[in-house]
Each structure stands twice: as C-alpha cells, then as structure tokens.
Amino acid sequence: MPKLQDKGLLKTDLLIDGGWHSARGAATFPVHNPATVDLITQVAQGGRTEADAAIAAADAALPSWSARTAKDRAAILRRWHDLILENAEDLARILTAEQGKPLAEARGEIAYGAAFYEWFAEEAKRVYGETIPTPDPDRRLMVQKQPIGVCAAITPWNFPMAMIPRKAAPALAAGCTMVLKPASQTPLSALALAELGQRAGLPAGVFNVIPGKASEVGDALVTSPLVRKVTFTGSTEVGRHLMARAAGTIKKLSLELGGNAPVLIFDDADMDRAVEGVIASKFRNMGQTCVCANRIYVQDGIYDRFVQTLSTAVSALKVGDGTATDTEQGPLIDAAAVQKVEDHIEDAVSLGGQVTAGGKRHPLGGHFFEPTVIAGGTQDMKIAREETFGPVAPIFRFKDEREAIKLANSTEYGLAAYFFTQNNGRIWRVGEALEFGVIGVNTGNTSYEGAPFGGLKESGLGREGSHHGIDEFLETKYLCIAGITG
Numbered sequence: 001m002p003k004l005q006d007k008g009l010l011k012t013d014l015l016i017d018g019g020w021h022s023a024r025g026a027a028t029f030p031v032h033n034p035a036t037v038d039l040i041t042q043v044a045q046g047g048r049t050e051a052d053a054a055i056a057a058a059d060a061a062l063p064s065w066s067a068r069t070a071k072d073r074a075a076i077l078r079r080w081h082d083l084i085l086e087n088a089e090d091l092a093r094i095l096t097a098e099q100g101k102p103l104a105e106a107r108g109e110i111a112y113g114a115a116f117y118e119w120f121a122e123e124a125k126r127v128y129g130e131t132i133p134t135p136d137p138d139r140r141l142m143v144q145k146q147p148i149g150v151c152a153a154i155t156p157w158n159f160p161m162a163m164i165p166r167k168a169a170p171a172l173a174a175g176c177t178m179v180l181k182p183a184s185q186t187p188l189s190a191l192a193l194a195e196l197g198q199r200a201g202l203p204a205g206v207f208n209v210i211p212g213k214a215s216e217v218g219d220a221l222v223t224s225p226l227v228r229k230v231t232f233t234g235s236t237e238v239g240r241h242l243m244a245r246a247a248g249t250i251k252k253l254s255l256e257l258g259g260n261a262p263v264l265i266f267d268d269a270d271m272d273r274a275v276e277g278v279i280a281s282k283f284r285n286m287g288q289t290c291v292c293a294n295r296i297y298v299q300d301g302i303y304d305r306f307v308q309t310l311s312t313a314v315s316a317l318k319v320g321d322g323t324a325t326d327t328e329q330g331p332l333i334d335a336a337a338v339q340k341v342e343d344h345i346e347d348a349v350s351l352g353g354q355v356t357a358g359g360k361r362h363p364l365g366g367h368f369f370e371p372t373v374i375a376g377g378t379q380d381m382k383i384a385r386e387e388t389f390g391p392v393a394p395i396f397r398f399k400d401e402r403e404a405i406k407l408a409n410s411t412e413y414g415l416a417a418y419f420f421t422q423n424n425g426r427i428w429r430v431g432e433a434l435e436f437g438v439i440g441v442n443t444g445n446t447s448y449e450g451a452p453f454g455g456l457k458e459s460g461l462g463r464e465g466s467h468h469g470i471d472e473f474l475e476t477k478y479l480c481i482a483g484i485t486g
C-alpha cells in the first residue's frame with residue numbers, strides 16, 4: 001500500500017452520480033504492484049448494471065453542465081488542476097505503486113496530466129462559432145459549436161494520470177459529461193483523480209468512474225444509445241473491436257492506438273543528441289509507450305559507432321523498484337509483457353540479431369527486464385513489424401535517405417516517428433515524407449498539452465491536446481435564419 005499524506009486519495013469504490021458505491025454483490029478485483037507482485041488492494045468491480053447507472057447519471061447531469069457558462073466550467077477545471085499539483089506527491093506514489101514507473105517519471109506524468117486541465121479550462125472560453133456571408137439578403141447564416149453529449153472514455157494502464165485528463169479535460173470543458181472505464185491494472189490513479197475532481201466542485205454525474213470488466217463495462221459504453229462519443233487509448237486490436245461495436249449507434253470516435261515508431265539516424269546527426277534522444281524515447285516508461293521508438297534505423301557511416309555508444313549507455317541504466325531514488329527503469333506491467341519482450345528477442349536472435357546490451361530477465365526477478373539493444377536487425381523480425389512495448393532497442397542499417405523513408409513508412413501504423421540530422425534541407429524533406437502524426441526532429445520527446453497528439457493509418461482517429469483536442473467533443477450546428485427584411 002503506498003504511504004500517503006492524504007489517505008482519502010486511495011479510493012476503491014465506483015464513482016456514480018457524485019457518490020462512491022460498491023459493486024453489485026460486493027464484487028471486487030485485485031490490483032497488484034508490478035515491482036513486488038504484491039497485492040495493493042481490492043477495487044470494486046463494476047459490470048453492465050453499474051455502467052448503465054453511470055451513463056444515466058451522466059445523461060441526467062448533461063443539461064445543467066452544458067448550460068453553465070464556459071467560464072464557470074473553466075473555474076472548476078482550474079481548481080482540479082491546482083488540486084492535482086497540490087497532491088502531486090501522493091498521486092505519484094499511487095501511480096508508481098500500481099504502474100511501476102520510477103517516481104521521477106511519475107511526477108513528470110502528473111504535471112503533464114494536470115496541464116490538460118489548465119489548457120482546456122482556457123480553451124473552453126474560445127469555442128467560437130461563425131457567421132457566413134449570406135447569399136440571400138433576407139437570410140443570415142451562422143454556425144454554432146455545441147457539446148456532443150455524454151462521452152465514454154476507455155483508458156490504458158501505461159499513463160493513467162495523463163491519458164484520463166487528456167480526455168476528460170476537453171470533454172468537460174466543451175460541456176459534455178463523461179463515464180470513464182480505466183484499465184484494470186491501474187484503477188487507483190483514476191479514482192484518485194476523480195476524488196480530486198469531486199473536491200474541485202464537479203457537480204454530481206458530470207464525471208463517473210467504473211473500473212471493472214472490460215467485456216461488460218466497455219461494451220455497455222460503446223453500445224449505449226445515450227453515449228454520443230467514445231474516446232479510447234489502447235491496442236489497435238481493441239480499438240478495431242470498439243469501432244465495430246460503436247457502429248450500431250453511429251458514435252463519434254477518437255482512437256489513440258498502437259504505434260511502431262521508427263527512428264532514422266543519418267550520418268550527419270549529432271551522435272550525443274541521437275543517443276540521448278533514442279534513450280528518452282525508447283526507454284520512457286520501460287518502453288511501454290505508444291510513441292516509443294520501436295525500430296532504430298542507422299546510416300552505414302555511423303552504424304558501428306552508434307551501436308557501441310548506445311549499448312554502453314543502455315547497459316548503465318539503473319533498474320529497480322520505482323520508489324528507489326536512483327531507479328531509471330522500473331518493472332514491466334505484468335508477466336505477459338515480459339513474455340512478449342522475451343519472444344521478440346528470441347525471434348530476432350534466431351534470425352541473426354546480436355544482443356549488445358541486456359537481453360534477459362533481470363536478476364531482480366518478477367516483471368523486471370534488462371534494458372536491451374539488438375544490432376543486426378532485419379525486416380523479417382517480429383521486432384520490426386510488431387510493437388514490442390518493452391525495453392528493447394533493435395538497430396537496423398540503411399544506405400541512403402530514400403531507403404530510410406521507405407523502411408520507416410513500411411508499417412500499417414502511423415503514430416510517431418523521429419529522425420536525427422543536422423541538414424536543414426533533409427529536415428524538410430524527411431519531415432514531409434514520413435507518414436506519421438507526430439514527428440520528433442533531433443529529439444525523442446515531443447509531448448506537450450498544447451501540441452496535437454494522434455496517429456495516421458491504423459494508429460487511430462482524431463487528435464488529443466492542443467486547440468484541436470476540444471473539437472473532438474463538439475458538434476457543428478448550422479442555423480439558417482430567414483425573414484430578416486420583414
């Protein structure tokens with residue numbers, strides 16, 4: 001159990017209509033600490049009945065919440081932001097306990113998550129309509145933006161303190177209400193955020209949280225006729241399933257799905273910057289980020305030096321429990337994640353890959369894995385085609401810019417890509433040719449609340465963050481007003 005200054009932040013019940021409730025039949029499920037594999041606590045396990053109650057509460061709260069002024073909604077979101085920062089240390093301890101990331105990364109995620117409430121509190125006041133020059137003197141044409149209605153959010157375990165705000169803040173700012181189903185590995189972060197939302201003054205029913213069975217809660221959310229929008233972050237496979245289920249009621253969808261991010265390192269790159277950028281991207285959250293570098297393509301001229309420099313730096317990364325002050329890499333989320341990493345390494349080695357750092361389970365045991373580098377990557381390896389979602393950096397060789405772009409784009413995914421070069425012309429050429437929604441040039445870290453985040457191709461639909469983020473929760477209504485000239 002994480003040691004908290006404010007024990008009231010450790011919530012284990014469902015939040016429905018402003019009240020904390022146990023699940024029907026007092027059903028619960030366990031939440032484990034991935035570092036120790038110990039039980040942290042049991043959490044109420046919602047099902048279809050509880051999801052339906054939360055949807056009804058969100059529907060009932062919608063008229064009064066959407067009728068409030070934007071300034072009024074913004075004041076509550078701003079208080080939510082302030083409370084998150086005031087309680088950042090407790091929130092970081094909850095996040096590290098159930099997710100495993102080092103405390104320093106947890107603190108960074110909490111500040112990043114809070115920033116979405118601040119940003120969208122401000123954007124709420126800038127939801128402008130339009131007037132259209134009239135083709136008829138007797139008429140006036142105008143466009144209004146209105147909240148889309150009740151929204152459902154389904155979120156992953158890798159960044160619970162940032163992904164929930166990235167969805168809830170624009171939805172609530174726009175005047176929508178929401179039901180959230182958090183990932184079963186990390187419900188405590190969601191419930192702690194929700195408790196702070198209640199303290200910030202959210203009216204009953206505006207934000208509801210139902211941890212529980214994905215097959216029941218998730219399905220109720222994507223099929224209910226009362227829910228007008230679903231926003232999801234997670235695997236492409238589940239996103240595809242939700243899209244099909246949501247088709248029955250023609251819901252709007254935002255989908256932030258898998259990635260298979262390439263990194264291109266050209267001969268003219270600054271080597272130190274490239275190594276630092278690859279480590280920042282690849283080993284963020286132990287490689288469990290949808291924008292993590294997954295395939296590292298290095299040009300012939302610097303290939304050997306890059307492999308050696310990266311391998312030395314990766315071997316020095318300190319692995320341990322996220323609560324220890326010197327930990328740089330925590331455990332993976334669960335045994336299945338460790339298994340997938342091991343499988344990708346075995347496959348790469350069987351096809352000629354050479355392990356130049358790490359390569360096996362860490363002596364700490366449990367879900368710990370050694371940060372790994374594999375040289376001699378080839379396109380037929382699983383690691384080139386699938387998202388590893390773990391701390392393995394595979395390195396591939398390329399000859400020229402044309403080949404690098406072709407290799408980078410040869411995936412059904414299109415979320416993030418990175419490249420390192422000091423040639424200005426190449427920055428434009430490669431930046432424009434890469435088929436990805438987020439591109440880091442000479443950096444492995446691109447995320448800000450004010451920048452649009454989202455993917456092309458099978459990486460998803462829609463954008464989160466930035467001024468585009470609130471549009472996802474608004475409908476466009478056209479009014480044609482006749483009889484002006486009397």
Ligand SMILES: NC(=O)C1=CN([C@@H]2O[C@H](COP(=O)(O)OP(=O)(O)OC[C@H]3O[C@@H](n4cnc5c(N)ncnc54)[C@H](OP(=O)(O)O)[C@@H]3O)[C@@H](O)[C@H]2O)C=CC1
Pocket residue numbers: 154155156157158181182183184185212213214215217218219233234235236238239241242256257258259289290387388389
């Ligand atoms: N884009 C991203 O940021 C992420 C990508 N991934 C990718 O997905 C892989 C698997 O991770 P995983 O956690 O299983 O991701 P999932 O896509 O399975 O889970 C994400 C969320 O969807 C929920 N969910 C799962 N199945 C359904 C369903 N049938 N109906 C409604 N909701 C559902 C989960 O609930 P529950 O937890 O209760 O199952 C969770 O809240 C990773 O290895 C990685 O490759 C994973 C996480 C984030």
Ligand SMILES: O=C(O)CCCC(=O)O
Pocket residue numbers: 158159233256288289290291447453
């Ligand atoms: O979807 C994810 O994996 C989290 C992305 C974190 C970020 O915004 O950078």
